[in-house]
Amino acid sequence: MSDGKRILLTAHPEGMPDETHLRLEPMAIPRPGPGELLLRTVYLSLDPYMRGRMNPAKSYAQPVKLGETMVGGTVCEVIESHLDGFAAGDLVLAAAGWQTHALSDGTGLRKLDPRAAPVTTALGVMGMPGLTAYVGLLDHGRPKPGETVVVSAAAGAVGQIVGQIAKLQGCRVVGVAGAPDKCAYVVEELGFDAAVNYRDVDFAKRLSQACDGGVDVYFENVGGAVFNAVLPLMNDFGRIPVCGRIAHYNNAASDKGAEGGASELVRTMGLVLVRRLTLRGFIVSDHADRLDDFLRDMGEWLRSGQLRYREDLVQGLESAVGAFQGLLEGRNRGKLLVQVGTDPTLQPA
Amino acid sequence: MSDGKRILLTAHPEGMPDETHLRLEPMAIPRPGPGELLLRTVYLSLDPYMRGRMNPAKSYAQPVKLGETMVGGTVCEVIESHLDGFAAGDLVLAAAGWQTHALSDGTGLRKLDPRAAPVTTALGVMGMPGLTAYVGLLDHGRPKPGETVVVSAAAGAVGQIVGQIAKLQGCRVVGVAGAPDKCAYVVEELGFDAAVNYRDVDFAKRLSQACDGGVDVYFENVGGAVFNAVLPLMNDFGRIPVCGRIAHYNNAASDKGAEGGASELVRTMGLVLVRRLTLRGFIVSDHADRLDDFLRDMGEWLRSGQLRYREDLVQGLESAVGAFQGLLEGRNRGKLLVQVGTDPTLQPA
Numbered sequence: 045m046s047d048g049k050r051i052l053l054t055a056h057p058e059g060m061p062d063e064t065h066l067r068l069e070p071m072a073i074p075r076p077g078p079g080e081l082l083l084r085t086v087y088l089s090l091d092p093y094m095r096g097r098m099n100p101a102k103s104y105a106q107p108v109k110l111g112e113t114m115v116g117g118t119v120c121e122v123i124e125s126h127l128d129g130f131a132a133g134d135l136v137l138a139a140a141g142w143q144t145h146a147l148s149d150g151t152g153l154r155k156l157d158p159r160a161a162p163v164t165t166a167l168g169v170m171g172m173p174g175l176t177a178y179v180g181l182l183d184h185g186r187p188k189p190g191e192t193v194v195v196s197a198a199a200g201a202v203g204q205i206v207g208q209i210a211k212l213q214g215c216r217v218v219g220v221a222g223a224p225d226k227c228a229y230v231v232e233e234l235g236f237d238a239a240v241n242y243r244d245v246d247f248a249k250r251l252s253q254a255c256d257g258g259v260d261v262y263f264e265n266v267g268g269a270v271f272n273a274v275l276p277l278m279n280d281f282g283r284i285p286v287c288g289r290i291a292h293y294n295n296a297a298s299d300k301g302a303e304g305g306a307s308e309l310v311r312t313m314g315l316v317l318v319r320r321l322t323l324r325g326f327i328v329s330d331h332a333d334r335l336d337d338f339l340r341d342m343g344e345w346l347r348s349g350q351l352r353y354r355e356d357l358v359q360g361l362e363s364a365v366g367a368f369q370g371l372l373e374g375r376n377r378g379k380l381l382v383q384v385g386t387d388p389t390l391q392p393a
Numbered sequence: 394m395s396d397g398k399r400i401l402l403t404a405h406p407e408g409m410p411d412e413t414h415l416r417l418e419p420m421a422i423p424r425p426g427p428g429e430l431l432l433r434t435v436y437l438s439l440d441p442y443m444r445g446r447m448n449p450a451k452s453y454a455q456p457v458k459l460g461e462t463m464v465g466g467t468v469c470e471v472i473e474s475h476l477d478g479f480a481a482g483d484l485v486l487a488a489a490g491w492q493t494h495a496l497s498d499g500t501g502l503r504k505l506d507p508r509a510a511p512v513t514t515a516l517g518v519m520g521m522p523g524l525t526a527y528v529g530l531l532d533h534g535r536p537k538p539g540e541t542v543v544v545s546a547a548a549g550a551v552g553q554i555v556g557q558i559a560k561l562q563g564c565r566v567v568g569v570a571g572a573p574d575k576c577a578y579v580v581e582e583l584g585f586d587a588a589v590n591y592r593d594v595d596f597a598k599r600l601s602q603a604c605d606g607g608v609d610v611y612f613e614n615v616g617g618a619v620f621n622a623v624l625p626l627m628n629d630f631g632r633i634p635v636c637g638r639i640a641h642y643n644n645a646a647s648d649k650g651a652e653g654g655a656s657e658l659v660r661t662m663g664l665v666l667v668r669r670l671t672l673r674g675f676i677v678s679d680h681a682d683r684l685d686d687f688l689r690d691m692g693e694w695l696r697s698g699q700l701r702y703r704e705d706l707v708q709g710l711e712s713a714v715g716a717f718q719g720l721l722e723g724r725n726r727g728k729l730l731v732q733v734g735t736d737p738t739l740q741p742a
Contacts, residue, residue: 103667104629267662280453286666292659308658310641313616317635317674318452325666 048073049361050143053108056100059294060372065098066114066142066365073145081127081148083120085140085384088361089167090116090368091201095293104327114142117172119156119163121388130155135389137166142364144384158389161346168201168379169353170342176287176328177205178338181263182213183331184285184324189214191260194251194277196270198239199226199354201379202287206263207236208351215261218254220270222374229377234352248273258282267291275312278319286325294372354378397422398710399492402457405449408643409721414447415463415491415714422494430476430497432469434489434733437710438516439465439717439725440550444642453676463491466521468505468512470737479504484738486515491713493733507738510695517550517728518702519691525636525677526554527687530612531562532680533634533673538563540609543600543626545619547588548575548703550728551636555612556585557700564610567603569619571723578726583701597622607631616640624661627668635674643721703727 048071057065076082097108097115108115118140122130127150130136137154140146156163161170168174180202187193193210197203198219207217207230219230219239227239238254240247251273258279264271268291278284315321345351356376358367364382371380397420406414425431446457446464457464467489471479476499479485486503489495505512510519517523529551536542542559546552547568556566556579568579568588576588587603589596600622607628613620617640627633664670694700705725707716713731720729 104669264662267659271662286662289659289662289666292663295659309661310616310638310644312658312661313613313620313635313638313672314641315674316672317638317676320453320674320676320679321672322674323662323665323670323672325664325669325671327666327669330669 048143048145050113050141051361051364053098053110053112053114055110057098057294060369061095061098061365062369063365066368068362068365071143071145074147076124076126076147078126079149081122081130081150081153082124083118083136083138083140083146083148084123085118085120085144085146085361086135086387087119087164087167088116088140088142088364088382088384089118089172090364090371090380090382091173092288092290092293092371094368095290095372105329115139116141117167118146118384119166120146121385133388135163137171142361144361161343163387163389164355164357164379164381165346165353167381168355169205169346169351170339172328173201173379174205174342175331175335175338177202177209178342179328179331179334180285180287180326181206181209181261183334184326185210185261185263185283187213187215187261190216192216192218192255192257192279193261193263194218194220194255194259194274195263195265196220196242196274197265197288197290197374198230198236199223199377200265203263203265204230204234204353204378205351208234208345210261211235212345212350216257218251218259220251220266220274226377229354233354242270242273252277261285263287265290272308275315278315278321280319282319282321284321284323286323290372356380357383359383397492397494399462399490400710400713402447402459402461402463404459406447406643409718410444410447410714411718412714415717417711417714420492420494423496425473425475425496427475428498430471430479430499430502431473432467432485432487432489432495432497433472434467434469434493434495434710435484435736436468436513436516437465437489437491437713437731437733438467438521439713439720439729439731440522441637441639441642441720443717444721454678464488465490466516467495467733468515469495470734482737484512486520491710493710510692512736512738513704513706513728513730514695514702516730517704518554518695518700519688521677522550522728523554523691524680524684524687526551526558527691528677528680528683529634529636529675530555530558530610532683533675534559534610534612534632536562536564536610539565541565541567541604541606541628542610542612543567543569543604543608543623544612544614545569545591545623546614546637546639546723547579547585548572548726549614552612552614553579553583553702553727554700557583557694559610560584561694561699565606567600567608569600569615569623575726578703582703591619591622601626610634612636614639621657624664627664627670629668631668631670633670633672635672639721705729706732708732 055065122134135156195206230236259277265288267289399420404414471483484505544555579585608626614637616638
């Protein structure tokens with residue numbers, strides 16, 4: 045067997061990653077030894093954190109080394125098992141990365157029940173992005189009924205969940221997104237109270253009007269101009285869970301190199317002090333202790349129809365690089381997934 | 394009686410305040426009516442927050458209006474009482490402001506017992522600066538034994554207390570101050586583990602060497618270059634209680650007017666995220682609920698000799714403006730007080 049494929053990191057991108065940094069190449073399908081499984085990737089999750097792993101420096105996790113397969117969460121089918129507890133045909137949540145096939149010794153795998161929920165949800169609303177939204181909003185944002193919550197990247201994998209959980213907490217929710225259809229989606233389909241397009245020329249004014257009682261929780265996914273527009277609207281004792289800063293992910297080098305220009309920081313810290321704000325960075329992998337609570341609550345919200353989600357599915361591993369570029373530019377609509385192989389749950393058995 | 398004096402705010406300073414903004418003028422000593430007290434100011438506390446009150450815009454408190462007496466905490470002697478519960482000769486903690494005499498209806502006064510502690514401590518270690526240190530470090534910084542705590546303005550009214558409380562919690566404490574004698578003071582007299590002078594050309598390198606296991610809590614009093622030097626040293630899950638930013642207090646206008654220059658903010662927020670930092674602004678007046686705990690603990694630490702403090706006393710209301718300028722420039726040594734009138738507790742009765 046040699047008809048596998050994988051995508052390697054072959055160079056550290058300075059700005060937007062492309063095929064010169066992420067090279068698709070054929071791969072011999074590996075053979076599992078004793079105690080091993082052969083996995084076939086069905087779905088690959090594409091997520092903003094991956095951009096950080098392409099840089100040479102460690103941020104909170106080790107970077108991907110040059111010549112290695114890009115990392116990523118996947119839903120895989122077991123196609124050959126030499127490990128007790130797993131059988132061919134099992135579907136598992138795995139971290140097989142950007143490739144069609146992988147070996148596993150079972151570490152970190154979670155079996156999925158396709159009858160309980162579509163297996164793709166294990167990479168989205170019932171998975172890492174969902175837990176990120178849940179922990180970031182509830183534990184770090186601590187929203188109270190009647191408060192105003194603003195969420196950026198509102199139509200994205202995390203943002204769409206944040207806003208809906210905030211609504212379930214009795215909050216007023218304002219989304220920020222970068223396209224009219226995204227704004228319409230979060231208001232009309234997901235029940236946000238308002239949404240503002242950050243590409244509008246009078247964005248800051250519109251945001252201010254949409255938040256006329258100020259902002260109590262800002263769920264920060266993007267940084268840049270959106271952060272700067274929300275900050276002055278923060279109420280006393282506001283909370284800013286810092287989940288992501290996607291506006292800056294392609295600019296790390298130039299951000300680091302710039303000199304001077306203290307004014308925005310000075311202004312930010314001035315408001316942190318005067319308004320007694322809390323800015324707290326968080327990373328979902330520190331919060332595994334909340335997984336059971338999350339799965340229980342989210343499962344209930346999904347079953348009862350109180351929470352909805354959208355997925356954006358692209359076809360084929362060869363589409364992964366272009367889709368990832370789109371993610372960094374906000375072209376996706378909802379949780380971005382690559383269908384790497386056929387989904388056995390969608391086929392006649 | 395017309396031999397009183399007061400200092401009015403007569404103009405909003407753009408940079409350093411001086412006598413053109415803060416005018417000393419004679420004042421007729423007021424006469425107390427029914428239910429009123431006449432107070433004579435013995436000590437006036439000078440504190441960095443006062444600079445913010447001289448600006449026209451509201452920050453967290455209302456600004457002082459032009460033509461009004463500058464506000465400030467004071468220790469006063471009751472010299473005439475028409476109010477039950479107070480008698481001539483009583484010493485009280487008051488907010489009489491920058492003047493020799495004031496009327497009061499008793500609101501917010503606290504009687505002081507000169508036998509329990511020197512009355513000046515009510516403006517310092519046992520007062521607002523002490524409570525600021527206590528709440529900011531313990532409630533917002535949450536130091537754990539063995540952690541490294543860095544405190545800026547280390548020899549000042551708040552910083553000297555922060556470092557000593559941190560030592561009592563079993564932490565390693567590094568002070569940052571702006572003069573060799575201040576650095577020597579906090580190490581030799583107060584027991585800090587190290588101190589670094591931020592005016593040294595290789596300050597950032599020395600600070601890094603003094604904190605070779607990184608920084609878990611940074612008690613932020615100053616902003617500017619000190620903040621920028623500490624931030625990269627922060628350990629994962631570090632906490633930054635934001636108490637003050639004295640380096641910027643004279644520059645509000647230029648900070649607001651500056652455009653662009655996002656780099657320092659971007660870098661800061663990047664570290665907030667990646668290292669899961671918590672930056673939290675706080676203001677002592679929100680924490681009156683901790684006053685009893687504070688007075689109990691601080692009283693015990695002072696009586697047992699576990700905690701020491703230094704006061705910097707200048708003579709006469711006419712010295713207040715110059716002393717306040719010195720405070721903004723770091724020329725004071727310890728808690729800055731103006732002796733406005735004679736202290737009856739230091740005289741033969």
